[in-house]
Amino acid sequence: MTVILTFLAFIVLISGWWLSRQGLASKPWLETGPLPLTEPPQPPPHRLGTAVFLVVIGGLFAMLGSAFVMQIDETPWQLVPLPGLVWFNTCLLMLSSLALHFASRDAGHRTHVWLTLGSVTAVGFMAGQLQIWTTLTDNGYGLTGAPAASFFYLITGLHGLHILGGLVALALVWFRLAQTNLRQNNQAPVALCALYWHGLLVIWLLLLALLSGLGNEFLALCRSALT
Amino acid sequence: MADLPHDTDPQLPPAEVEDVIPPHAHGWWSHYVFSQDAKYIAIQYAGTAMAIGLVALVLSWMMRLQLGFPGIFDFITPDAYYQFVTMHGMIMVVYLLTALFLGGFGNYLIPLMVGARDMVFPFVNMLSFWIYLLAVVVLVISFFVPGGPTGAGWTLYPPQAILSGTPGGQSAGILLMLLSLILFIIGFTMGGLNYVVTVLQARTRGMTMMRLPLTVWGIFTATVMALLAFPALLVACIMMMFDRLLGTSFFMPSLVELGEHLSYGGGSPIAFQHLFWFFGHPEVYIVALPAFGIVSDLLAVHARKNVFGYRMMVWAIVGIGALSFIVWAHHMYVSGMHPYFGFFFATTTLIIAVPTAIKVYNWVLTLWKADIHLTLPMLFALGFIVTFVNGGLTGLFLGNVVVDVPLSDTMFVVAHFHMVMGVAPIMVILGAIYHWYPLATGRMLDQTMGHIHFWITFIGAYAIFFPMHYVGLVGVPRRYYEIGEPAFMTAPVEGLNAFITVAALTVGAAQIVFLFNLYWSRNHGRVAGSNPWRATTLEWLTPVVPPEHGNWGKELPLVYRWAYDYSLPGAPEDFIVQTDPGPKAPAAAPL
Numbered sequence: 001m002t003v004i005l006t007f008l009a010f011i012v013l014i015s016g017w018w019l020s021r022q023g024l025a026s027k028p029w030l031e032t033g034p035l036p037l038t039e040p041p042q043p044p045p046h047r048l049g050t051a052v053f054l055v056v057i058g059g060l061f062a063m064l065g066s067a068f069v070m071q072i073d074e075t076p077w078q079l080v081p082l083p084g085l086v087w088f089n090t091c092l093l094m095l096s097s098l099a100l101h102f103a104s105r106d107a108g109h110r111t112h113v114w115l116t117l118g119s120v121t122a123v124g125f126m127a128g129q130l131q132i133w134t135t136l137t138d139n140g141y142g143l144t145g146a147p148a149a150s151f152f153y154l155i156t157g158l159h160g161l162h163i164l165g166g167l168v169a170l171a172l173v174w175f176r177l178a179q180t181n182l183r184q185n186n187q188a189p190v191a192l193c194a195l196y197w198h199g200l201l202v203i204w205l206l207l208l209a210l211l212s213g214l215g216n217e218f219l220a221l222c223r224s225a226l227t
Numbered sequence: 228m229a230d231l232p233h234d235t236d237p238q239l240p241p242a243e244v245e246d247v248i249p250p251h252a253h254g255w256w257s258h259y260v261f262s263q264d265a266k267y268i269a270i271q272y273a274g275t276a277m278a279i280g281l282v283a284l285v286l287s288w289m290m291r292l293q294l295g296f297p298g299i300f301d302f303i304t305p306d307a308y309y310q311f312v313t314m315h316g317m318i319m320v321v322y323l324l325t326a327l328f329l330g331g332f333g334n335y336l337i338p339l340m341v342g343a344r345d346m347v348f349p350f351v352n353m354l355s356f357w358i359y360l361l362a363v364v365v366l367v368i369s370f371f372v373p374g375g376p377t378g379a380g381w382t383l384y385p386p387q388a389i390l391s392g393t394p395g396g397q398s399a400g401i402l403l404m405l406l407s408l409i410l411f412i413i414g415f416t417m418g419g420l421n422y423v424v425t426v427l428q429a430r431t432r433g434m435t436m437m438r439l440p441l442t443v444w445g446i447f448t449a450t451v452m453a454l455l456a457f458p459a460l461l462v463a464c465i466m467m468m469f470d471r472l473l474g475t476s477f478f479m480p481s482l483v484e485l486g487e488h489l490s491y492g493g494g495s496p497i498a499f500q501h502l503f504w505f506f507g508h509p510e511v512y513i514v515a516l517p518a519f520g521i522v523s524d525l526l527a528v529h530a531r532k533n534v535f536g537y538r539m540m541v542w543a544i545v546g547i548g549a550l551s552f553i554v555w556a557h558h559m560y561v562s563g564m565h566p567y568f569g570f571f572f573a574t575t576t577l578i579i580a581v582p583t584a585i586k587v588y589n590w591v592l593t594l595w596k597a598d599i600h601l602t603l604p605m606l607f608a609l610g611f612i613v614t615f616v617n618g619g620l621t622g623l624f625l626g627n628v629v630v631d632v633p634l635s636d637t638m639f640v641v642a643h644f645h646m647v648m649g650v651a652p653i654m655v656i657l658g659a660i661y662h663w664y665p666l667a668t669g670r671m672l673d674q675t676m677g678h679i680h681f682w683i684t685f686i687g688a689y690a691i692f693f694p695m696h697y698v699g700l701v702g703v704p705r706r707y708y709e710i711g712e713p714a715f716m717t718a719p720v721e722g723l724n725a726f727i728t729v730a731a732l733t734v735g736a737a738q739i740v741f742l743f744n745l746y747w748s749r750n751h752g753r754v755a756g757s758n759p760w761r762a763t764t765l766e767w768l769t770p771v772v773p774p775e776h777g778n779w780g781k782e783l784p785l786v787y788r789w790a791y792d793y794s795l796p797g798a799p800e801d802f803i804v805q806t807d808p809g810p811k812a813p814a815a816a817p818l
Contacts, residue, residue: 022435024541026437029789031788031789032788053416056420059454060461062458143474144475150477151477
């Protein structure tokens with residue numbers, strides 16, 4: 001459970017920081033009157049909602065990561081040899097995230113261009129992931145083969161589903177842009193899509209480190225610290 | 228009608244969320260069925276949860292009939308018994324308690340108590356209920372498929388959960404259970420996002436976090452915990468579904484079944500246990516924390532006294548929430564874990580008793596020298612405290628490895644968790660319904676029926692679970708369809724089992740009185756008025772009772788004080804509402 005505990009430690013740190021700004025040591029029974037809200041202005045609800053949703057998704061993948069590491073510990077097995085295409089796919093997802101970032105910042109005519117680039121690269125990422133599945137199956141690493149392969153399909157599949165959900169949201173933003181053509185009013189939804197994409201990119205990078213074995217040393221360090 | 232200060236106080240900073248009255252629903256369907264109003268959604272959640280809870284209650288009757296009078300009821304076969312056990316546990320823990328506390332009370336009380344017009348994402352909130360309802364429907368369908376529902380036990384441990392020896396293991400039963408849980412978690416996540424963001428960002432002006440009633444603190448913290456813990460169950464369900472449907476071996480080791488080698492191999496059943504209990508133990512507090520918060524408010528209102536140690540109560544809620552994530556493996560002492568891990572988890576389990584005990588002390592000190600009104604909500608709140616202390620003490624026994632190992636598979640554990648996680652939170656739910664029913668309907672619940680309901684439920688619950696502790700200590704195992712007449716069993720056990728069954732049937736029947744009261748009082752109960760309990764919190768201060776769409780009329784309320792100004796010396800009445808800008812309260816610090 002190293003992965004999820006590390007993730008939760010991160011969440012506890014953020015929560016602790018937030019709680020420290022809520023005046024938890026105040027004495028509300030003495031503070032009658034028009035108190036100002038103690039915390040500084042916060043992001044709008046939709047942005048916070050998306051951020052909280054990303055934390056939930058992070059927890060989901062942290063649990064998957066924990067199950068993955070647990071199985072490595074209990075039943076020694078080899079990691080799936082990842083084809084080189086996975087690095088290309090990663091670059092596509094980074095490009096997609098970058099394009100949406102620019103789309104959220106751009107209030108001019110290039111919003112469409114950035115959104116197109118972001119969508120196309122995301123679809124490219126999905127297609128690339130499917131290609132990796134085919135390659136692995138051809139190489140004898142099918143879904144029901146070694147547990148490591150099962151985990152690879154499950155983790156990449158769930159991540160892909162979340163990208164797919166993001167693409168649906170992006171399509172809705174596209175539709176709204178086409179309907180209203182009022183870009184300024186549509187910056188907020190584009191920014192939410194960008195935030196979601198950044199979150200999924202970070203999650204993918206961490207998953208990739210896990211699946212490729214790059215994070216093994218870090219995990220061993222965490223494990224030794226926890227035990 | 229409450230006379231609210233206008234939303235024009237220049238001393239207060241502007242609200243963080245723009246005050247927009249949610250659009251009114253047009254038509255019967257969008258008003259009552261596909262409603263986006265949190266109050267309607269709350270009632271939909273509560274109605275569905277109680278309906279499926281009644282199914283679980285009947286299932287518990289079936290189990291008790293078998294245990295109390297074995298061999299008499301032919302229709303209770305061993306397979307059926309395990310199916311009853313499984314469905315009773317899962318429904319009660321997830322589909323009743325979690326849904327009712329968070330979906331029911333959360334939806335009704337959060338917007339009203341924080342001074343918001345509604346949840347921040349009303350459409351998503353509506354979807355949350357409908358997906359929950361779909362989850363319940365899928366669960367109910369599993370009763371009617373060939374092979375029936377799963378009988379794997381509420382923990383659904385693999386490998387047995389998906390093998391042919393377990394009822395529903397190789398039929399649709401287990402799949403429908405897993406699908407239902409997945410739907411439940413998706414639905415809950417939608418609602419949970421709403422509860423968290425509403426508390427964080429839709430509080431009215433002046434409502435700081437430290438002016439929130441403890442009910443909101445409890446529901447808020449429990450929701451955060453659930454958002455972090457439910458993914459563990461979701462992952463476990465998906466992986467088991469893969470094992471069962473697609474032939475993967477996430478949780479399945481090499482197995483021989485009826486002399487035949489199965490195609491599974493290399494998986495770890497223990498991994499499932501870790502995932503399950505990583506959800507399962509926080510789940511205890513996901514149910515308990517809202518109960519803690521609600522009971523604090525019930526005590527303050529009906530004892531006419533501020534909650535003792537409000538700050539400490541908030542810290543304890545947050546502390547319990549955090550600690551509950553590092554105690555999960557105390558459910559796995561008998562799984563063969565390393566003794567040092569057992570020591571670690573026994574220690575964390577005992578540490579979590581500290582903030583819990585703080586809360587109990589503070590409840591008792593809230594009652595100390597208070598103006599206690601023995602209303603129905605107060606009776607149920609007192610019933611909760613006593614029951615929770617009883618269940619908590621036996622939890623201390625079981626938290627120790629050396630005591631847990633011999634008791635783990637006995638009825639002692641059943642008695643323990645039913646006291647702490649069954650009877651105690653149900654006491655709070657019932658007390659809360661008696662308390663807030665007048666707000667939701669404008670009428671009081673009938674007192675006579677309420678007292679009959681309380682006393683039968685309270686005394687009956689002890690008649691069930693006190694003897695069950697003894698039965699467990701004698702060594703009667705749990706999960707057994709029939710125990711026969713083993714040598715270790717003393718003579719009274721058989722009689723006690725019959726007695727417990729009669730008590731369980733009686734307590735269950737008493738709930739019919741409660742349901743009838745809910746129905747009857749809706750039209751015939753005494754008219755409640757706007758603030759019948761003379762409470763201080765915002766939910767009682769809406770311009771119209773029951774609150775209308777948008778809750779607050781034209782202007783949002785302004786908050787000038789905390790939620791517990793009761794019986795202040797020199798005050799004209801024994802309560803000062805949160806919107807009262809009046810003179811500064813005397814510095815009679817409770818802590």
